[in-house]
Every structure is written in structure tokens, then in C-alpha cells.
Amino acid sequence: MLKIRVIPVLFLMNGLIVRSEGFAKFQIIGNPIDELERYSHWLADELVYVDITREGGHDIRREDHRVKSAGDDILAILRQIARSCFMPLTFGGRINSLEQVDAFIRNGADKVLINTAAHRNPALVTEVAETHGSQAMVAGIDVKRIDGAPVVHIDQGRTAVADGLADYARRLESLGAGEILVNSIDRDGAAEGYDLAALRIVAEAVSIPVVACGGVGGFGDFCEAVDEAGASAVAAGNVFHFTEHSYKRAKRTMRNRGLAVRYPYPS
Amino acid sequence: MIAVVGYGMGNVQSVVNALDHIGAPNAVTEDPRALSKADRILLPGVGAFRRAMERLEKTGFAAALRAGAAAGTPILGICLGMQLLATTGTEFGETPGLGLVPGRVERIPAGEAWRLPHMGWNDLDLRRDDPLLAGLDGQGDTACYFVHSYHLVPDDEGAISATCDYGTPVTATISAGSVYGAQFHPEKSQAVGLAILANFAAL
Incomplete structure (x- = not known):
């Protein structure tokens, strides 16, 4: 199963x-x-790395000198990660060209996550799917509520897109995306749960897998994304960083609610 | 030495990383002549069947793989690499495959409720003993990472050594003589996948 x-x-x-x-x-x-x-030790199902470095913007390294940065060479970081990453690995952020995608895949990524460029240069989605297979082409949709309605945003949340959410998702699928990751800008870091209504719109619009992201506060939120919004996969950042044994506990919560999860742990 | 066929279809580095991790000597080769000297051949691959076959034929790897199989060299096809072992592919029209495992590559006959691609971790249902799957029986969690929309349907059902369930049985592993295939990505399936690669390296 x-x-x-x-x-x-x-x-x-x-x-x-x-x-x-x-x-x-x-x-x-x-x-x-x-x-x-x-995460390798936790036997995570899959990992997504998103580079959100802002070109010419503030360098966050100035804020803390205790944590060692892995440097500016994203491909070198990827190579080092891939060497001991025996789970599917997605890399995304700041991708504009097929050459960049080729470099990510060649250096050990299994999939790429493309967001802004999928809107500005839709042909890129098709090129990636044709070159590396649609399974390698994860399209990202960032959603922000404006007057209560879910609106697609690009440029790390700075620019609104005119297309409706369902149409936008369907177009990504027809261009060749193999999977869609839906993130909520309002919920990001808020720990109030996923934007279930936005997720449901996407999950009903397309027949490819939809990954929920943004807003998880408790493990029950994972179950809701699946049961109520039809997500095929659930993603989160903060809850795994800041909650003790969170990954395994998330799986246990889901399993106890009758959801099929991989559970390679001694009960 | 495991020769990893480098023909420009997919993330070969992941396979190399996994083989290095389990200590299996390997080398990616873009020279089909190297296959005759290898004691095992690994054919990875993601992408479209037709394009992959064109590349294998054009580079001379197709002939080298057929010669390797005839010589009894163990061959493992992974994901698309497994599908290429079949007689015929059916994505974007019929395309002849390597013909090492009689059978056809068909779209998974999943119903409406089942999204394609079949993507994620799915349990292996072992159908028979097979050296590739040694040690997995009764090991509890046997889930491996799959990502595909097509699967190999062999003419001889006995060639199937494991399936997984996606509304319908999906071919997960096959073997026919010295030719083996895994539809999932063992290099991305943590302990279970690494054990399968170690089994292949020890054949």
C-alpha cells in the first residue's frame, strides 16, 4: 500500500x-x-531543500557566528548532502534555466522545485519534464489570502499572479509538472495548521500528487491535509526543528488515525 | 567491479553514492566495450522509454547489454532501466526494448482514485524467493521508494519476484536468469534498498 x-x-x-x-x-x-x-537518522521519507537566499539582500551570516555556514556554492552543498542521502532529495529555489536544473540533477538531486520561473517561463516546466521526466519536475505554488481569497504569488511572495488557483495548478500539470507543492505565505511559521481550503482547490483541480506545506503546528494538522484536503504528501519545516522526536511522533499520530505511513521503527 | 551504464538518463550519482556507501566497487562508464570486462552491470535511468532506447542503441550499449546477458553477466535494471529490459515499450507508441525479459511495459491500470505517477514508499509483497531480495522476508518494513507511471508486465508471470499494491498489483522486481530489475529506486530506499544493492553486489 x-x-x-x-x-x-x-x-x-x-x-x-x-x-x-x-x-x-x-x-x-x-x-x-x-x-x-x-533527518537520515530519523529515516525521513524524503527531503526538500529550498534556497531562499536573497540576491544582493541581507546576508544572514552576519547575525550569528556560532553556526557554521556551508558556503555560497549551492552545488557543493548539494554534492555533500547527496553523498549520504539515501532518500529522495528535492532541491529548489532561484532556478531559472534548464542548465541550472541539469546541474542540480547531475550533482545528486532527484527532483527540482520550481516556482517563480514556472510562471515567468512556462516552457521551462516542459523542458525539465521532457529532459528529466515529469517525476523530477515539482512545481511550487505559494498562496496568500487577499480579501479572504487564495491568490497565487511569485517572487518569494512579493508579486501576485492574476490566474485563479485552480487554473494555475491545472496549467502546471498540463505543462508537465509531476507533483505540486502548495505553500501558504500567511501560514508560514504561524503554527495554525495548513490552508486546507487552498489545498483542496489544488488537489481537486489536478490528478498529480499534491504536497501540503506551510503552517503545521501540531501533528493532527498532517492528518487533516490528507483526510480533508486530499493531499498525497505532507511537508513541514519548523515543527520538525523545534519539537522533540517530532518526526516519529508525527508518523505515530498519523498511524493511530488510520493513515498509511511508513513506520520503520521498533513500534 | 559493477559497471554503471552512463547514457545520460537520470541521476547516476545517487546510484554511485549508494554503491560507494555499501563498499561495492563500481565505475560509471560511457564506453559500451567496458561492459564485457565488468562482472556486474547496473542499468539506471529515469525518463521516457523511447528516448532511452534511442540512446542505448546509438551508443552501442544496447548491443553490449544483450551480449552481457548472453554471457550470463548479472544485470540489474533500476526504474526505467528495468523497463528497458522488456521486449516492448508502449509510451508514445510501441518501441522495441532490449528484449532481455519477454514482456511489455504498460501504463499502470490504476483507477480514477489513484493518482499517477505512482510516487512514494510502497511495501514489497514478495512472490517467491529471489537472491536479490534475500533477507527481506519477515523483516517487517519492506517499503521502497517508487516513482513511475508504467510498469513491466512479463509474458511469464513467474519472472515477477515482488509486487506492490496500487489498486492493482504493480511489478516491483523481476528476475529471469542473470537479469534482474527493480522498479523502485533502491539507492533512495534507505536500509531496504541498500540491502538489495548489496545482494546484487554479492550475486
Whole structure:
């Protein structure tokens, strides 16, 4: 039986892992290589790394000198992670070209996550799917509520897109995306649960797997994304960083609610 | 030495990383002549069947793989690499495969409720003893990481050594003589996958 995937998401900024809140506030929480060891040890189902470094923006390394940055060379970070990552690995953020995608895949990523470029250059989605297979092409949708309605945003939440959420998702699927990760800007770091209504709109619009992201506060939120919104996989960042034994406890909560999860632990 | 066929289809580095991790000597080769000297051949691959076969034929790897199989060299196809072992692929029209395992590669006949691609961790249901799967029986969790929309349907059902359930039985592993296939990614399936690769390395 196919399992509901539970996916830790790690946000990279200037070679450091950060906690993100509302796509606007960031706090250093670790080094990408150390974090990989933690999640490998936890037998995570899959990992997503998203580089949210802002070109020409504030360098978060100035804020803390205790945590060692893995540096600015994202491919070098990826190579080091891939060497001991025996689970599916998605890399995303700041991708604009097929050449970048080729480099990520060649250096050990299994999939790429593309968000803004999927809107600005839709042909890229098709090129990635044709070159590397649609399973390698994860399309990201960032949603922000405006007057209560879910609106697609790009440019790390700074620019609204005119298309409706369902149409936007369907177009990504027809362009060749193999999976869609839906993140909520309002819920990011808020620990109030996923934006279930937005998730449901996407899950009903497409027939490819939909990954829920953004807003998890408790393990019950994972179950809701599956039961109430039709997500195929659930992703989260903060809850795994800041809650003790959180990954295994999340799986146990889901299993106790009757959801099929992978549970390679001694009960 | 395991020769890993490098023909530009997918993330070969992951396979190399996993083989290095279990201490299995390996080398990626872009030279089909190297296969005749290898004592095992690993054919990875993700992407489209037709494009992959075109590359294998054009580079000379297709002939080298057929020669390797005829010589009894153990061959392991992973994901698309397993599907290429079949006689015929059916994605974007019929395409002849390597023909090492009589059978066809068909779209998974999943119903409406089952999203394709079949993506994620799914339990192996072992159908028979097989050296590739040695030690997995009764080991509790046997879930492996799958990502595909097509699967190999062999003419001889006995070639199937494990399936998984996705509304319908999906071919997970096959073996026919010295030719083996895994539809999932053992290099991405943590302990279970690494054990399967170690089994192949020890054949």
C-alpha cells in the first residue's frame, strides 16, 4: 500500500538552515549537513531543500557566528548532502534555466522545485519534464489570502499572479509538472495548521500528487491535509526543528488515525 | 567491479553514492566495450522509454547489454532501466526494448482514485524467493521508494519476484536468469534498498 509521505523542508539562506515566518522573518537554526544527518537518522521519507537566499539582500551570516555556514556554492552543498542521502532529495529555489536544473540533477538531486520561473517561463516546466521526466519536475505554488481569497504569488511572495488557483495548478500539470507543492505565505511559521481550503482547490483541480506545506503546528494538522484536503504528501519545516522526536511522533499520530505511513521503527 | 551504464538518463550519482556507501566497487562508464570486462552491470535511468532506447542503441550499449546477458553477466535494471529490459515499450507508441525479459511495459491500470505517477514508499509483497531480495522476508518494513507511471508486465508471470499494491498489483522486481530489475529506486530506499544493492553486489 502506498504511504502518505511526510517530508521535512529545509530552507537555506546563505548556506545556513533558517526558520521562516511569513516569508519575511528568518532565524538561523543550523547547518545543512548537520541537519541532513538528523533527518537520515530519523529515516525521513524524503527531503526538500529550498534556497531562499536573497540576491544582493541581507546576508544572514552576519547575525550569528556560532553556526557554521556551508558556503555560497549551492552545488557543493548539494554534492555533500547527496553523498549520504539515501532518500529522495528535492532541491529548489532561484532556478531559472534548464542548465541550472541539469546541474542540480547531475550533482545528486532527484527532483527540482520550481516556482517563480514556472510562471515567468512556462516552457521551462516542459523542458525539465521532457529532459528529466515529469517525476523530477515539482512545481511550487505559494498562496496568500487577499480579501479572504487564495491568490497565487511569485517572487518569494512579493508579486501576485492574476490566474485563479485552480487554473494555475491545472496549467502546471498540463505543462508537465509531476507533483505540486502548495505553500501558504500567511501560514508560514504561524503554527495554525495548513490552508486546507487552498489545498483542496489544488488537489481537486489536478490528478498529480499534491504536497501540503506551510503552517503545521501540531501533528493532527498532517492528518487533516490528507483526510480533508486530499493531499498525497505532507511537508513541514519548523515543527520538525523545534519539537522533540517530532518526526516519529508525527508518523505515530498519523498511524493511530488510520493513515498509511511508513513506520520503520521498533513500534 | 559493477559497471554503471552512463547514457545520460537520470541521476547516476545517487546510484554511485549508494554503491560507494555499501563498499561495492563500481565505475560509471560511457564506453559500451567496458561492459564485457565488468562482472556486474547496473542499468539506471529515469525518463521516457523511447528516448532511452534511442540512446542505448546509438551508443552501442544496447548491443553490449544483450551480449552481457548472453554471457550470463548479472544485470540489474533500476526504474526505467528495468523497463528497458522488456521486449516492448508502449509510451508514445510501441518501441522495441532490449528484449532481455519477454514482456511489455504498460501504463499502470490504476483507477480514477489513484493518482499517477505512482510516487512514494510502497511495501514489497514478495512472490517467491529471489537472491536479490534475500533477507527481506519477515523483516517487517519492506517499503521502497517508487516513482513511475508504467510498469513491466512479463509474458511469464513467474519472472515477477515482488509486487506492490496500487489498486492493482504493480511489478516491483523481476528476475529471469542473470537479469534482474527493480522498479523502485533502491539507492533512495534507505536500509531496504541498500540491502538489495548489496545482494546484487554479492550475486
